[in-house]
Amino acid sequence: MNVKQDWDLHCHSQFSDGKLSCPDLFNLAVEREIKHLVLTDHDTAAGYRAAIDNNWVPNSLKLHPGAELSCVWKGRSIHVVALGIDVQCEGWLAVEQAYIERREKRFERILFVLRRAGFECDEARIRQIAEPGPPARPQIAQYLVETDQVKSTAHAFKKWLGRGTVGDVKSQWPELDETVKTITQFGGLAVIAHPHRYNLTWTKCKEMLDDFNAAGGEGIEASCVGMNPNMRKFLIEQAQQRGMYISGGSDFHSPNTSWLKLGYFPQWPRPAKLAKDWLLANSQLQGT
Numbered sequence: 001m002n003v004k005q006d007w008d009l010h011c012h013s014q015f016s017d018g019k020l021s022c023p024d025l026f027n028l029a030v031e032r033e034i035k036h037l038v039l040t041d042h043d044t045a046a047g048y049r050a051a052i053d054n055n056w057v058p059n060s061l062k063l064h065p066g067a068e069l070s071c072v073w074k075g076r077s078i079h080v081v082a083l084g085i086d087v088q089c090e091g092w093l094a095v096e097q098a099y100i101e102r103r104e105k106r107f108e109r110i111l112f113v114l115r116r117a118g119f120e121c122d123e124a125r126i127r128q129i130a131e132p133g134p135p136a137r138p139q140i141a142q143y144l145v146e147t148d149q150v151k152s153t154a155h156a157f158k159k160w161l162g163r164g165t166v167g168d169v170k171s172q173w174p175e176l177d178e179t180v181k182t183i184t185q186f187g188g189l190a191v192i193a194h195p196h197r198y199n200l201t202w203t204k205c206k207e208m209l210d211d212f213n214a215a216g217g218e219g220i221e222a223s224c225v226g227m228n229p230n231m232r233k234f235l236i237e238q239a240q241q242r243g244m245y246i247s248g249g250s251d252f253h254s255p256n257t258s259w260l261k262l263g264y265f266p267q268w269p270r271p272a273k274l275a276k277d278w279l280l281a282n283s284q285l286q287g288t
Contacts (some may be wrong), residue, residue, distance in 0.1 A: 001226055002264040006035040007276045010249025015047035015133045017202045019254035022047050023056045030058050032263040043099035045087035064279055068193055071179035073208055080179050084190035084282045092186045103134050108173045113166050119149055137161045151232040177215035184216045189278050191219030191247045196227045213242050223248025224264045236269050247275035
């Protein structure tokens with residue numbers, strides 16, 4: 001059961017595929033009485049930097065740096081949440097730039113295959129829809145609906161942009177172990193995001209966690225919306241056996257998605273090592 005929390009360690013803004021601007025996201029967090037928020041946009045912490053530079057963060061809210069990084073494990077797309085990374089240093093900015101270049105190549109390829117399939121694609125308009133974030137499939141889908149070329153975004157993904165369709169263009173994401181090492185290199189805690197979404201057997205999930213842990217990964221998202229209780233119990237046990245941290249969050253993207261509400265997700269398990277405790281201690285250590 002999802003409950004109201006005063007921490008949320010996984011959410012998105014317009015700097016990736018979220019619907020809200022950072023100021024609107026932070027105001028919603030305050031409205032929900034959230035005290036600590038980690039902005040985990042896909043492959044970028046640009047929203048966090050903009051928020052700090054422009055004083056967008058309300059006084060009652062503590063914003064922590066983060067990102068949700070794309071990677072590959074045994075040919076399967078996996079996401080790893082990076083908590084508490086140094087997102088201001090030149091090394092990290094170079095990591096983000098590499099992701100931008102990968103996303104640009106993917107975006108251009110998707111436009112190519114859609115045009116070949118008969119769609120009209122105005123690249124400038126799609127980029128405008130995506131601002132301030134990078135253009136990707138959600139913005140392409142929105143554009144196709146806007147121009148009456150498909151009935152809905154759901155239809156766009158089912159027929160043209162989802163897995164197994166012509167628009168299912170793979171990106172050359174880094175390997176899981178490389179991604180984990182990148183996160184730890186810049187002072188962060190690496191957390192496997194929403195493990196229940198990868199359609200892995202429990203045996204395969206253990207194998208993934210073994211490789212993740214061996215590379216330096218120390219966290220598992222087990223307090224996730226929509227996770228089967230048996231799966232959640234299994235992941236908590238796996239974390240405890242390995243001495244790993246348990247993390248969680250709403251994975252909020254839009255106020256229109258009623259089942260993913262900012263600040264609402266399953267209760268933190270106790271007793272357990274919690275990622276929010278690591279993040280708080282790390283922030284105090286850095287004096288931020």
